Amino acid sequence: xxxxxxxxxxxxxxxxxxxxxxxxxxxxxxxxxxxxxxxxxxxxxxxxxxxxxxxxxxxxxxxxxxxxxxxxxxxxxxxxxxxxxxxxxxxxxxxxxxxxxxxxxxxxxxxxxxxxxxxxxxxxxxxxxxxxxxxxxxxxxxxxxxxxxxxxxxxxxxxxxxxxxxxxxxxxxxxxxxxxxxxxxxxxxxxxxxxxxxxxxxxxxxxxxxxxxxxxxxxxxxxxxxxxxxxxxxxxxxxxxxxxxxxxxxxxxxxxxxxxxxxxxxxxxxxxxxxxxxxxxxxxxxxxxxxxxxxxxxxxxxxxxxxx
Amino acid sequence: xxxxxxxxxxxxxxxxxxxxxxxxxxxxxxxxxxxxxxxxxxxxxxxxxxxxxxxxxxxxxxxxxxxxxxxxxxxxxxxxxxxxxxxxxxxxxxxxxxxxxxxxxxxx
Numbered sequence: 001x002x003x004x005x006x007x008x009x010x011x012x013x014x015x016x017x018x019x020x021x022x023x024x025x026x027x028x029x030x031x032x033x034x035x036x037x038x039x040x041x042x043x044x045x046x047x048x049x050x051x052x053x054x055x056x057x058x059x060x061x062x063x064x065x066x067x068x069x070x071x072x073x074x075x076x077x078x079x080x081x082x083x084x085x086x087x088x089x090x091x092x093x094x095x096x097x098x099x100x101x102x103x104x105x106x107x108x109x110x111x112x113x114x115x116x117x118x119x120x121x122x123x124x125x126x127x128x129x130x131x132x133x134x135x136x137x138x139x140x141x142x143x144x145x146x147x148x149x150x151x152x153x154x155x156x157x158x159x160x161x162x163x164x165x166x167x168x169x170x171x172x173x174x175x176x177x178x179x180x181x182x183x184x185x186x187x188x189x190x191x192x193x194x195x196x197x198x199x200x201x202x203x204x205x206x207x208x209x210x211x212x213x214x215x216x217x218x219x220x221x222x223x224x225x226x227x228x229x230x231x232x233x234x235x236x237x238x239x240x241x242x243x244x245x246x247x248x249x250x251x252x253x254x255x256x257x258x259x260x261x262x263x264x265x266x267x268x269x270x271x272x273x274x275x276x277x278x279x280x281x282x283x284x285x286x287x288x289x290x291x292x293x294x295x296x297x298x299x300x301x302x303x304x305x306x307x308x
Numbered sequence: 309x310x311x312x313x314x315x316x317x318x319x320x321x322x323x324x325x326x327x328x329x330x331x332x333x334x335x336x337x338x339x340x341x342x343x344x345x346x347x348x349x350x351x352x353x354x355x356x357x358x359x360x361x362x363x364x365x366x367x368x369x370x371x372x373x374x375x376x377x378x379x380x381x382x383x384x385x386x387x388x389x390x391x392x393x394x395x396x397x398x399x400x401x402x403x404x405x406x407x408x409x410x411x412x413x414x415x416x
Contacts, residue, residue: 060362060407098362101406143353143410145383182355222356229381230357274361307361 055191056150056180058138059098067094067305074297082118089113102138112166127163147183168209170198187220210245210258231272238265256291276305345389350412351404354380363407370399
């Protein structure tokens, strides 16, 4: 780890040049526009879904992160004769802030568009989903020359603020545990979260939505781009398991609700300084629904992250 | 013909004024570096091109720091210090820790 003073001075002088800063800003603006264009194209073709891979490492103090996503989900293969299908587009916007090195607060507000078809009739709905507020606390972090390892716990609350067609109308509590490990170009993340739906009340008509268990594993390899290594391209492979208990009404399970899903999800992440463009496809390789329900189709997620 | 000569003169004026600006700009940068001290610290925990921004933001808040740039691959932080303002290494180490990274040794 040695470098001559001349080289360092050169680095700093490059840093200080206003023309260099202007060029950087222009590049960033172009990348934002490109990211938005990619989002728009994929959405027009109607297919998208995704997850996080930085969960075990809390961001620096006074760091803002704004994350936008476009998710496409579909339900198809109706086992009944009603021939139903459902497509949902979700656009969550997430704002996170590092209040302290060990505490991050996050707010997520999704907007959803849903298209349902049954036989020959089609219905479309658009509206806000429930507001979600989450706190992430750093339990452990070790940074060495060879590796970085972190464990963080989270506690989230979903408020019953969504529109009638999308919101659960219940207060939901979601504790979680996340770990992240980095070594050279390799990275892995593991997370487990449990969503306790209706922990303080009942939902629509006394119906209590089933609780949800999510287990996610992500593996990634980063390739640096450029002489200054200020860009990288990262292929990601994720494994996502979700188990949703049946809804309940007056203490009894509601028929045709509850399911288990397992996705294998390849993806790609492009990082340029404070900007990330990411995309992930979730293939449902195994699923088990209670009773007669629509099957889960392939999901797609395209997202951007800005950090400042 | 006169129009072409005039156009050429305008182009040449713009070209040389541009070179002049760059030259003055470069001289100012060199003068600034010569007057200031540059320090380099090892930092562990940065693992992607998007990670260093938070550290640079915290370090730049220190009154004595004129400029800061971190390199995630080389695992170091370059700090340009105003020699007229006192800066303890511990202030830099504290900023590194608040960015959730771990300071190593001071290289320069």
